[in-house]
Amino acid sequence: MSEKTTKKDKKEKDLLTKRKVRKGAKTKPDTAKTEKSESVKSAKPSSPARKKSRAAAKKTMPKKSRELKDLDRYIIEDEDMVMPARPGKMLRVIPLGGVGEIGKNMTVLEYDDEIIVIDCGMTFPDDELLGVDLVIPDTTYLQKNADKVKAVFITHAHEDHIGGLPYFLRNFNVPIYCTALTEGLVSLRLQEHKNLKDVKFKVRKAGDTVKLGSFSVEFVRVNHSVPDSCALAIKTPVGMVVFTGDFKIDTTPVDGEMIDLVRFGELGKKGVELLMMDSTNADRAGMAMSERRVSDSFEREFKDCKKRIIVASFASNVHRIQKIIEIAAKHDRKVAVSGRSMENILKVGSELGYIRPDKNRMIELAQIKKYPDDKVVIITTGSQGEAMSALYRMAYSSHRQVDVGPSDKILIAASPIPGNEKSVYQMINELIRKGAEVVYERLADIHVSGHACQEELKLMLSLIKPRYFMPVHGEYRHLKCNASLAQQTGMDSENIFLTDLGKVLEIGGGKARWGASVPSGRVLVDGYGVGDVGTLVLRERRLIGQDGVIVASAAVDMYERRILTEPFIVSRGFIFVKEAEDLIAEMEQVTRDALNFALGRKDVGIKAVRDAVSDKLSDFLYKKTKRSPVIVPIITSTPSKSDILRATP
Ligand SMILES: [Zn+2]
Numbered sequence: 001m002s003e004k005t006t007k008k009d010k011k012e013k014d015l016l017t018k019r020k021v022r023k024g025a026k027t028k029p030d031t032a033k034t035e036k037s038e039s040v041k042s043a044k045p046s047s048p049a050r051k052k053s054r055a056a057a058k059k060t061m062p063k064k065s066r067e068l069k070d071l072d073r074y075i076i077e078d079e080d081m082v083m084p085a086r087p088g089k090m091l092r093v094i095p096l097g098g099v100g101e102i103g104k105n106m107t108v109l110e111y112d113d114e115i116i117v118i119d120c121g122m123t124f125p126d127d128e129l130l131g132v133d134l135v136i137p138d139t140t141y142l143q144k145n146a147d148k149v150k151a152v153f154i155t156h157a158h159e160d161h162i163g164g165l166p167y168f169l170r171n172f173n174v175p176i177y178c179t180a181l182t183e184g185l186v187s188l189r190l191q192e193h194k195n196l197k198d199v200k201f202k203v204r205k206a207g208d209t210v211k212l213g214s215f216s217v218e219f220v221r222v223n224h225s226v227p228d229s230c231a232l233a234i235k236t237p238v239g240m241v242v243f244t245g246d247f248k249i250d251t252t253p254v255d256g257e258m259i260d261l262v263r264f265g266e267l268g269k270k271g272v273e274l275l276m277m278d279s280t281n282a283d284r285a286g287m288a289m290s291e292r293r294v295s296d297s298f299e300r301e302f303k304d305c306k307k308r309i310i311v312a313s314f315a316s317n318v319h320r321i322q323k324i325i326e327i328a329a330k331h332d333r334k335v336a337v338s339g340r341s342m343e344n345i346l347k348v349g350s351e352l353g354y355i356r357p358d359k360n361r362m363i364e365l366a367q368i369k370k371y372p373d374d375k376v377v378i379i380t381t382g383s384q385g386e387a388m389s390a391l392y393r394m395a396y397s398s399h400r401q402v403d404v405g406p407s408d409k410i411l412i413a414a415s416p417i418p419g420n421e422k423s424v425y426q427m428i429n430e431l432i433r434k435g436a437e438v439v440y441e442r443l444a445d446i447h448v449s450g451h452a453c454q455e456e457l458k459l460m461l462s463l464i465k466p467r468y469f470m471p472v473h474g475e476y477r478h479l480k481c482n483a484s485l486a487q488q489t490g491m492d493s494e495n496i497f498l499t500d501l502g503k504v505l506e507i508g509g510g511k512a513r514w515g516a517s518v519p520s521g522r523v524l525v526d527g528y529g530v531g532d533v534g535t536l537v538l539r540e541r542r543l544i545g546q547d548g549v550i551v552a553s554a555a556v557d558m559y560e561r562r563i564l565t566e567p568f569i570v571s572r573g574f575i576f577v578k579e580a581e582d583l584i585a586e587m588e589q590v591t592r593d594a595l596n597f598a599l600g601r602k603d604v605g606i607k608a609v610r611d612a613v614s615d616k617l618s619d620f621l622y623k624k625t626k627r628s629p630v631i632v633p634i635i636t637s638t639p640s641k642s643d644i645l646r647a648t649p
């Protein structure tokens with residue numbers, strides 16, 4: 001406890017200089033210099049020239065210039081050094097997606113007239129969003145501040161972090177900083193959107209730092225279910241911000257590239273102002289299992305298996321795909337892939353060296369019948385039971401090349417994403433009905449999560465020791481769990497910020513506070529339409545879905561106030577017309593009566609005529625059937641006789 005208080009006191013003291021050094025401050029009284037030299041060291045090995053310039057800076061910097069007021073004006077010579085703070089300016093942290101929800105991750109960091117965007121994801125629509133293809137974050141705030149937006153940084157290549165880019169890039173032509181595999185997968189995605197040209201990719205690798213105006217962003221390696229995933233350590237004028245992105249700690253990763261815990265520890269030592277951390281598994285105790293465990297399970301399933309093996313996995317889990325290819329080789333099986341995203345990943349993954357398929361090992365799907373069952377593996381998409389995915393088509397007998405039967409063993413190496421359970425288990429039932437042996441997560445360890453569980457999250461919190469903490473990437477319950485983990489590691493609840501979409505956290509001058517919220521929410525994408533499906537359209541879709549639609553058409557002469565063509569009723573999703581001819585005839589009579597009634601009143605215009613038809617029909621149908629279909633009156637009007645003659649063929 002006492003250690004905590006001294007730390008806190010020291011923190012307050014350091015605040016004055018805006019340079020926080022948690023350890024080593026006592027031995028080196030010049031805190032500003034300590035921070036500087038450390039940061040230089042981390043960026044690149046310090047050169048003699050740089051040392052000289054630092055020494056010069058120290059000499060010319062009078063002691064009192066370290067006080068807040070002067071420091072604001074103090075411009076540090078070394079380019080790699082901390083960005084100088086501007087008086088009265090605070091760092092604004094704005095989540096536009098990924099908090100209070102799983103998916104469509106997007107976070108905005110704003111300082112003065114500069115904005116950087118972290119991730120640009122999408123999410124799949126839930127059942128209530130009828131007909132919607134995908135959901136992306138509302139970027140109204142960014143559009144209003146378009147000239148401030150400097151770049152997008154992508155942490156990794158999952159859809160919930162990159163899927164919104166094709167839409168985002170229509171409005172913002174800014175560089176995208178990401179790692180090589182992420183670039184490869186984003187490019188694939190962009191190919192589907194042909195109007196996007198000249199996208200400015202800036203490929204970086206873990207350990208690289210990008211200096212961009214007031215920000216300096218370092219990519220830090222993490223483990224996750226797609227390779228080349230990174231956290232971001234963002235140096236800002238108000239201090240260091242660490243954004244973990246999706247991560248877990250895998251001490252035995254299959255590619256041998258472990259999360260850079262040392263770097264996180266270094267960052268923590270130097271002082272981190274704000275940590276934003278993945279909350280997806282914050283409600284799960286313990287540690288996430290290593291991907292190696294999955295490889296071991298695959299080994300077991302392959303061993304002595306006489307059946308054809310079909311493995312469904314997320315295409316983006318490149319390590320797992322490589323591992324399956326390796327195990328197939330060991331058991332002398334040929335490998336074929338099915339599903340477009342799987343074919344794509346094989347291409348991109350091989351180009352970048354993440355997948356190393358042996359040319360003699362890979363075969364076309366069309367060739368599988370040439371080999372005995374125990375000499376073939378098919379790697380396929382469809383682990384989420386997505387309609388039209390390859391495994392789904394196999395289950396429902398609509399796959400052109402693969403007929404599933406008793407001689408198949410199917411490994412579903414993924415757990416259903418919440419919301420997909422029903423379709424996944426339906427698909428599994430179909431596969432089993434066909435006689436196939438199906439192994440899924442509940443039966444064997446053939447999938448592990450890519451997200452840190454409680455012990456890993458606490459370890460990260462202890463390494464980073466942030467002044468402020470903001471849980472991200474999760475529904476509210478996940479964020480809350482993550483917050484309580486932080487409290488367990490000793491953080492004060494007042495320094496933990498449970499946020500919401502569009503909520504602005506302002507940090508600066510040793511303070512953090514909520515600012516005025518910005519517009520946020522979801523934008524629905526349906527076909528080519530972005531944002532044109534709103535609540536009204538959805539309400540209509542829902543109503544049509546519930547009780548169907550009735551179209552009542554007729555033509556009237558508004559001048560002579562009479563019906564020109566008799567009412568005609570079309571019904572969709574309401575009743576089966578052939579068995580309800582009487583009801584249709586009655587509806588036509590109701591329409592006729594409504595038209596005559598409305599036309600009989602001199603002051604009534606065409607709109608009121610239409611309203612009369614729809615009101616009368618709706619009353620009639622509710623009384624008769626207790627249903628409320630959507631009624632569409634198509635009543636065309638003609639003002640004069642001559643017009644009618646011209647208009648009627
Ligand atoms: Zn992810």
Ligand SMILES: [Zn+2]
Binds near residue numbers: 161473
């Ligand atoms: Zn994610």
